[in-house]
Amino acid sequence: MVALPPALSCWFAAKGWSLHPHQLAMLARAGDPATLLIAPTGGGKTLAGFLPTLAELADGRHRGLHTLYISPLKALTADIRRNLRAPVEGAGLPIRIGDRTGDTPYTQRRRQRADPPHILLTTPESLALLLSYEDAPRIFAGLQRVIVDEVHALAESKRGDQLMLCLSRLQALCPGLRRVGLSATVEDPPALARFLARNPDPCGILLADPGPEPDIAMLETDAPPPWSGGGGRHAIPAILAEVRRHRTTLIFHNTRAQAEIFFHALWMENEEALPIGIHHGSLAREQRERVEQAMAAGALRAVVCTGSLDLGIDWGDVDLVIQVGAPKNVKRLVQRIGRANHRYNAPSKALLVPANRFEVVECRAALEAAREHDLDGTPRGPGPRDVLCQHILLLACAGPVDADALYAEVISAGPYAGLSRPGFDACLEFAATGGYALRAYDRWQRLMRRGGLWQLRDPRAAQVIRMNLGTIIDTETLKVRLKNRGGGTPLGEVEEYFASTLTPGDTFLIGGQVVRYDGLREMTVEVTRQPGRDPKIAVFGGTKFATSTLLTQRIMRMFQQPSWPDLPAHTAAWLALQRKVSRLPEPDRLLVESFPCEGREHLCIYGFAGRNGQQTLGLLLTKRMEDEGLHPLGFVATDYATLIWGLDPVTDPGPLFDPSRLRDGLEGWLRGNAVMKRTFRNSAIIAGLIERTHPGRRKTGRQATFSSDVLYDTLLKYDPDHLMLQITREEALRGLVDFGRIEEMFARVQGRIDLLRLPRLSPLAAPMMLEMGRVPVEGAGRDRLMAETADRLMREAGLG
């Protein structure tokens, strides 16, 4: 038990504050090696985490760094710094606080390295960078505690795996280090505790009072949601009315592009000019900070935002959370709802706004699950080895590495507790020599073994390794400009991959308007406005969430109802129409629709196997179609269906859907497909095989970097057992491929496949036509299309 210093007690008393039971409990457990605190937002979670630190630093005797606070968001560090300053300055405690993120100026970062503050607030990436410096042992000397905020969010990504590796290094530098994790509600607290704690240390779990039940409902709108697409523009009048009725509203969107489009449309209708801002991860820092400050000052009535505000930035007086678009995942919904009403013991108020009619069903299912506390989540597999490869290179930047000691360190990190020594050695070998069967780099190894220790052959390589640090892979984007207007008006950015799939004449949506693709010019996408035309393809960047198994199961059950009194009339009518012109999917049958649309044959398979499962199904089926000479051109997958388009109609599902043939095709097919190549690219960047392309520094000349696909193909041909291919396979099977859910589907269906030939697009398939993430199929169909296009171009030019 650490006692609260008198100065701090007095300050709390003067403020009229009393500590919550979980805050007192954190003081009582201050000496434990690891503690996981699960508390609702607004429960004073962060203060609970810091109380032992403030108590231990109150006498002013500690020298150097005492507590490291790590948050997934830069914005959070600035926010926490502000919030900590109040009690520290109010109680006159002799504590220095500093924050350090990618945004921190160079001079300040240098000062921090020379003379660290008592409390350093930082991000996983900045911590990794600090650990790569030779003077890391000096910087962290005396460190006592580490607080990982929003650990539930970090545990879902490779950033968390990297952080846990970094903590294992910190623990080696500072053996007495104690860990605290702060988390929102999760479905499996013991799993999160094992992730956080030093293996095999025990980790206590502290559950704060969850507070009253949230007040959550679906927003009723006069206008029905559109048939397809997302964005929730139809609900703007109703949303503005809610904003008017409340003090401060957070309006969440699932993607940045949707938030931008919605924000633009909102302002067109915001006749009273209510002060409403926007906040998301691709905005410039100054812009984000302006919004954060205005929000803290109570100057905004609403903020349109994305996941960047999912995490606990203290917004003070938020009294309503609006979620636009289906939440896809019950846990995330519950966590977002928790953003409203930071006053402890006041219920959170939230409204769901389905963006299209399918999402009406999804939102209804999510509401019911949230009310029943039925949280979803899939356990994460063991720590990925591409992150470990990066960690090894990073530590080598700091100084010579002993392999045995490092292995002991690595398996003390929760996600890597089960890593075998050969599994570790393969990563070390990769970092050192590339790990190729052909021993080509004996002279030019990256790491050399000298005196039993591994170190950089060329110390200058450290700079490159540091520049490539981190596990977040930005998608490469190209700017989009309107043609012929004095250089062109910039409209925004699209993913390079998306741009590469466009043919001149294609129309797509960007910044809320429909444009026609004219061509690429010096890495810029040139377009012309096409008002009044339906976009062929919608562009939505940002994270794409997959609907959880739990939610898709609930949706499937809702489809079986004879009627839908709980759903709005428009959605009930839509489902009824689907039942009339086609069928509604049933749990023990597989519905497959075949129809012509936009000059292509389409096949829609309602497998309800989740986005990744449906994607895999798409890849396997298109392969089978290729074998059957059906010329597939591409497909797109959602959580509930796969839509395939091609040159020929499918008339007999039998040969395509034979599960054993699909299964046989899996191994061979896995190797050559586009999803694997994208997985390979991400892992290869993280592991340090290929360098990141830094936007703005890209070469447009002939030395342009060649595609990572070439490396993948080459490895597959000459070194098929190489570590990077093993990692790619592990990554793909970890969820991207999700063949398990396809197996489940076939077990459920037992060969009962209903192929319906329809004259046109069915109501349920309509939203699929606008889905992003289209995967092209490389095959005879593509070759035929290329040849036909080439012939046409030659004829048009009078050359054919």
Next chain:
Amino acid sequence: MTSHAFTLADQPLLALASGALYWPAQGLLCVSDLHLGKSERLARRGGTLLPPYETRETLTRLDGVLAATGARHVVCLGDSFDDGAAGGGLEEDDRLRLSALMAGRKWTWIAGNHDPAPLALGGTHRAEFATAGLTFRHIAVPGETGEVSGHFHPKATVAGRSRPCFLIDAARVILPAFGCYTGGLRATDPALAALMGPQALAVLTGPRALAIPMPR
């Protein structure tokens, strides 16, 4: 179609789908920008350790084209090696493979910006090479005619697929890079647009040779 037939300075030529140029009348095969030894050069400079198989892959492809055409003379249009040291740094296997390809035929190395100096690998080393009305050099010279060059690694897109390509007009042909680890420059780049006449074609490589009007 595994090739696109055209004439340059009255000489019938074939732009092969593999990215090589074949001159049947001379039994001459021309390839450009092999960039052999690229991974070794990057490693030597302290960079990343790429899969060290690109030399083997490039030579295997070249072997395939030689077998298919039965060419008696090979002209490598420069940037055959990623730098001067890369020739010396070849793996023994790769060196033997290259020697086997060179054996029994005439072999001309044209100097490139990556490999300006002669290499101790046999064959003839030249700044440029002219015969029967055609001139082979690494970088195109504006205003010249009957010219075969490389250097730019042109690529073009059809139906959403980008592929390395030949650029062909009445005065010249620019070859795609034949090497495995090579990027490309879009045919729409001003540097290429300035060199090529208005009637120029782009011939995409890949499973088939596809001719299109050069994208501008």
